[in-house]
Amino acid sequence: MSGALLEVDGISVSFDGFKAINNLSFNIDSGELRAIIGPNGAGKTTFMDIITGKTRPDSGKVIWGEENVSLIKKSESDIANMGIGRKFQKPTVFEDQTTRDNLTMALKNKRKPWAVLFYHSNADDRAKVDDIADEIGLSDHLDRRAGDLSHGQKQWLEIGMLLAQEPRLLLVDEPAAGMTVDERNHTVTLLRRAAETRAVVVVEHDMEFIRNLDCKVTVLHEGSVLAEGSLDHVTQNQDVIDVYLGR
Amino acid sequence: MQGPLGKFMLKHPSTLVFLGLLSLFTIIVTIGSEAFGYGFVSTSFVKTLGKTLCFCLIAIAMDLVWGYCGILSLGHFAFFGLGGYMIGMWLMYERTRLIVVNAAENAQIPMTHQEIQDAIGTQIFGVVGGSDFPLVWAFSHLFWVQLALVVLVPGILALIFGWLAFRSRVTGVYLSILTQAMTLALALYLFQNDSGLRGNNGLSGLQNLPGLESTDQSLISMWFFWASAFALGLGYLLVKLIVESKLGNVVRAIRDDEARVRFLGYNVEVYKLFIFTLTAVIAAIAGALYYPQAGIINPAEIAPIASIYLAVWVAIGGRGRIYGAVIGAAVVSLLSSWFTGGQAPDISLGFYTIKWVDWWLVLLGISFVIVTLYVPKGIGGLFDKFTKGAEQ
Ligand SMILES: Nc1ncnc2c1ncn2[C@@H]1O[C@H](COP(=O)(O)OP(=O)(O)OP(=O)(O)O)[C@@H](O)[C@H]1O
Numbered sequence: 001m002s003g004a005l006l007e008v009d010g011i012s013v014s015f016d017g018f019k020a021i022n023n024l025s026f027n028i029d030s031g032e033l034r035a036i037i038g039p040n041g042a043g044k045t046t047f048m049d050i051i052t053g054k055t056r057p058d059s060g061k062v063i064w065g066e067e068n069v070s071l072i073k074k075s076e077s078d079i080a081n082m083g084i085g086r087k088f089q090k091p092t093v094f095e096d097q098t099t100r101d102n103l104t105m106a107l108k109n110k111r112k113p114w115a116v117l118f119y120h121s122n123a124d125d126r127a128k129v130d131d132i133a134d135e136i137g138l139s140d141h142l143d144r145r146a147g148d149l150s151h152g153q154k155q156w157l158e159i160g161m162l163l164a165q166e167p168r169l170l171l172v173d174e175p176a177a178g179m180t181v182d183e184r185n186h187t188v189t190l191l192r193r194a195a196e197t198r199a200v201v202v203v204e205h206d207m208e209f210i211r212n213l214d215c216k217v218t219v220l221h222e223g224s225v226l227a228e229g230s231l232d233h234v235t236q237n238q239d240v241i242d243v244y245l246g247r
Numbered sequence: 248m249q250g251p252l253g254k255f256m257l258k259h260p261s262t263l264v265f266l267g268l269l270s271l272f273t274i275i276v277t278i279g280s281e282a283f284g285y286g287f288v289s290t291s292f293v294k295t296l297g298k299t300l301c302f303c304l305i306a307i308a309m310d311l312v313w314g315y316c317g318i319l320s321l322g323h324f325a326f327f328g329l330g331g332y333m334i335g336m337w338l339m340y341e342r343t344r345l346i347v348v349n350a351a352e353n354a355q356i357p358m359t360h361q362e363i364q365d366a367i368g369t370q371i372f373g374v375v376g377g378s379d380f381p382l383v384w385a386f387s388h389l390f391w392v393q394l395a396l397v398v399l400v401p402g403i404l405a406l407i408f409g410w411l412a413f414r415s416r417v418t419g420v421y422l423s424i425l426t427q428a429m430t431l432a433l434a435l436y437l438f439q440n441d442s443g444l445r446g447n448n449g450l451s452g453l454q455n456l457p458g459l460e461s462t463d464q465s466l467i468s469m470w471f472f473w474a475s476a477f478a479l480g481l482g483y484l485l486v487k488l489i490v491e492s493k494l495g496n497v498v499r500a501i502r503d504d505e506a507r508v509r510f511l512g513y514n515v516e517v518y519k520l521f522i523f524t525l526t527a528v529i530a531a532i533a534g535a536l537y538y539p540q541a542g543i544i545n546p547a548e549i550a551p552i553a554s555i556y557l558a559v560w561v562a563i564g565g566r567g568r569i570y571g572a573v574i575g576a577a578v579v580s581l582l583s584s585w586f587t588g589g590q591a592p593d594i595s596l597g598f599y600t601i602k603w604v605d606w607w608l609v610l611l612g613i614s615f616v617i618v619t620l621y622v623p624k625g626i627g628g629l630f631d632k633f634t635k636g637a638e639q
C-alpha cells in the first residue's frame with residue numbers, strides 16, 4: 001500500500017494484561033474521510049493515542065507519509081509537527097485564554113521557544129485566524145475567554161485549532177457529543193470541508209451524524225476491525241448488529 | 248511614549264505603575280537615608296529594605312515558574328543561595344587578601360607569594376581546620392569570573408536537574424518533592440566541613456567591600472539598595488515581556504493542560520526547561536545581591552523550608568500576577584522579620600503570654616490556609632478589577 005497516507009499494521013497494546021488493541025490494521029489515503037464506530041471500550045480512543053504517540057504499542061507498525069516514516073517512538077510534539085492533528089473526546093481548549101490566543105497558538109508557525117518568544121503577529125496570521133474563526137462560526141467571539149464559550153463552541157474552537165495547525169491528517173474523537181441538532185449539522189459541514197484538502201478520521205457514536213458524513217466506515221470491536229465499508233454495508237453485517245447495533 | 252517598549256508599557260499600564268512606584272520608593276528611601284538625606288531611614292533598615300527587594304525578585308521568578316508555568320518548584324532558594332555563595336567567595340577572598348597583604352607590608356621580613364597564599368588560606372579555612380584552597384575556590388581571586396559563576400553555577404545545576412526531571416515527565420507533587428530533595432542535598436553537602444565552603448560557618452563579612460574599608464556602610468548599603476531596586480525593575484519588565492508574549496501563552500497552556508500542548512506540536516519539556524533555568528538564574532542574581540547586604544551566608548539559608556516560604560509568599564501575594572508576587576514577598580517577609588525580630592509587642596492574656604517569635608509561624612500558616620481556601624487569587628487578586636479593564 002504505497003498510496004496510503006497512514007498505514008497501521010498489526011498493532012497490539014495491552015493494559016495490565018487486558019488487550020485494548022488486538023492486531024489492528026488500518027489504512028487511510030490522503031484526502032480521505034473516514035468514520036470509525038464501535039461500542040464503548042472498543043479501543044477507538046486508544047487507537048488515536050497510538051497514532052499520536054501518547055501510547056506505545058506492544059507490537060506492530062505505524063507508517064506515515066510518502067517517505068514511510070515510522071511514528072513509533074516519536075514524541076507527541078514531533079508527530080504533531082509531521083502533520084497529524086487531534087481533537088480529544090473531552091473538549092480541551094485553553095480556557096484561561098481568548099479564542100484568538102488559542103487559535104494563534106495552534107497556527108502552523110515555528111515551535112521553538114526562541115522563535116515563539118519573539119513572535120510578532122502579522123497581517124497574514126491575523127487573516128488566517130479570522131478565516132478560521134469565520135469557518136467555525138466564532139468570529140464574534142475572538143476576544144472572549146475560551147472558558148466562557150458554550151460546550152459546542154468549545155468543540156468548534158478545538159476543530160478550529162486543528163485547522164490552524166494545517167495537518168495532513170485530522171483525528172477527531174466524538175466531535176458531536178453534547179451538541180444540539182443544528183450544531184451537529186454545522187460540525188458535519190466543517191468536517192466534510194476539512195476533508196476536501198486533507199485526510200480526516202472521525203470517531204462518533206451518533207449514527208445520524210455518520211450517515212451525514214457520507215463516507216467509508218470502519219467498525220472496531222475489542223481492539224480489532226470487525227467490518228469495513230459503506231454505512232449501509234456495515235450496518236447489515238450480522239456481527240456488527242450483534243455487538244453494537246443490536247444492544 | 249515611543250518605541251516598542253513604550254507601546255508595551257501603554258498596553259500594560261500595570262508595568263508602568265509598578266516601575267513608577269518602585270522608583271518613587273527608591274527616591275523616598277534615598278532622601279531618608281543617612282548617606283544622602285535626612286537620616287530617618289537607618290542604615291540597617293536600608294539593608295532590610297534592600298534585602299526585601301531581593302526577595303521580591305526571587306518571588307517574581309517563583310511566580311513565573313509556578314504561577315505561569317505550573318511547576319511548583321520547592322527548590323529555588325538553592326539557586327538563590329548558590330548565587331550568594333559565588334559572589335561571597337570573591338568578597339571573602341579579596342578582602343582577606345588585602346588584609347594579609349597589608350599586614351605583610353608592615354612586617355619586618357617580606358613575605359613570599361606562597362606565604363601570603365597560606366596566610367589567606369589559614370584566615371579563611373582555619374575555622375574548618377584547613378589552610379589549603381579547595382578546588383572550588385580556583386577562581387575566587389577573579390571578580391569577573393566569580394560574577395559569571397553567579398549565573399553559570401545555578402543555571403547549569405537547574406539545566407541538568409530540569410533536564411533529568413522533565414525528560415522523565417516528572418510532574419506535580421513528585422516534582423515538588425524532587426526539588427526539595429535537591430535543595431536538602433545541597434544544604435547537607437554544604438554543611439560538611441570538607442565541602443570547601445567552610446561548612447556550617449558559611450561565608451561571612453560579606454558586607455565589607457574589598458578595597459573600600461574606609462567607605463561607610465551607610466553609603467554601601469545605598470549602593471546595594473539601588474542595585475536591588477534596579478534588578479527588581481529589570482526582572483519585572485523581563486518577566487512581564489515574557490508572559491505577555493506568545494511564549495507566555497504557551498507557558499500558561501502548559502500549566503493548564505500540558506498534554507494538549509504536546510499535540511499542538513510544542514515540545515513541552517524544552518519550554519519547561521527554559522523557564523526553570525531562567526528563573527533559577529533570576530533567583531541566583533537576587534541571591535548575589537542579597538547576601539552582601541545580609542553580610543553572612545551559611546547552609547541553613549538553603550534549608551528546604553526557605554523554598555517553601557517562597558511558595559507561601561507567592562500564594563499569599565497571588566499567583567499568576569507578577570505584582571502579586573512582589574506584594575506577597577514584601578509584606579510577608581517584612582512582617583516576618585518584625586514578628587521574629589522581637590519588635591512586635593507580646594500579648595499578655597494573664598494566664599498565657601503570646602510571644603510572637605513563637606506564634607508568628609502559626610499566624611503565617613493560618614493565613615496561608617485562609618488564602619488558599621478563600622482568596623485563591625491572593626492579595627494581588629484585589630487589583631484584578633483595575634488591570635482587567637486597563638489591559639484588554
Ligand atoms: N491508560 C489505560 N490504562 C488502562 N486501561 C486503559 C487505558 N486506556 C484505555 N484503557 C482501556 O482500554 C479499553 C479501550 O478504551 P478506549 O478509550 O480506547 O475505548 P473507546 O473505544 O474510545 O470507548 P468510548 O466509546 O467509550 O470512548 C477500555 O476498556 C479502557 O478501559
Ligand SMILES: [Mg+2]
Pocket residue numbers: 044045046089173
Ligand atoms: Mg473514546
